[in-house]
Amino acid sequence: MRKSWYTLLLVLSCVTFSNAQGNAEYKAKLKQMFEASGSEKSYKVAIEQMFTMFKQQKTTVPDSIWKQFEGEFLKTSLDDLVEMLEPVYVKSLTQDDLQQLIAFYETPVGKKYASKTPIIMQESMQVGQQWGRKIAMEFQEKLKAKGY
Known part of the structure; x- marks a missing residue:
């Protein structure tokens, strides 16, 4: 045991x-x-x-x-x-x-992507904010059209 x-x-x-x-x-x-x-x-x-x-x-x-x-x-x-x-x-x-x-x-393209990622992320965040505002406005308009 x-x-x-x-x-x-x-x-x-x-x-x-x-x-x-x-x-x-x-x-x-x-x-x-x-x-x-x-x-x-x-x-x-x-x-x-x-x-x-x-x-x-x-x-x-x-x-x-x-x-x-x-x-x-x-x-x-x-x-x-x-x-x-x-x-x-x-x-x-x-x-x-x-x-x-x-x-x-x-690889060369991997190194390029890695070096550009911070810029891409920063600009993407700005575009994402604009996109979010656009969707929010459309959503509010649709709710308003339905009487809400």
Whole structure:
């Protein structure tokens, strides 16, 4: 009986270790994909924008403190984000999928797309807002026509 418990414990330990190792490999690949796709740069820009906002709110904090904090957050935040996003990505993309995306982003067109994505996203958000306003107006007109 005791031997069975040891065997079960050994098997569970191996499974846990292999899953943890698989997660680490997946997270590393996910981080590599973020870097290749230019997402890492976008995240860094977002952090820099947050710090600009914080600086405006807390004007008594010396610049040296802001630089120290910003450096710390830029180093750790991507790792934190990968940790938080891994469950989201693992549901939809395999490690092989991530590798294929990385391969795409390493091509000339992939590099071009990665460099243009922030501009495309910014302009797309503006177009999306216009589209949303248009739909809202049409919806209101249709409700009004129906007497609501």
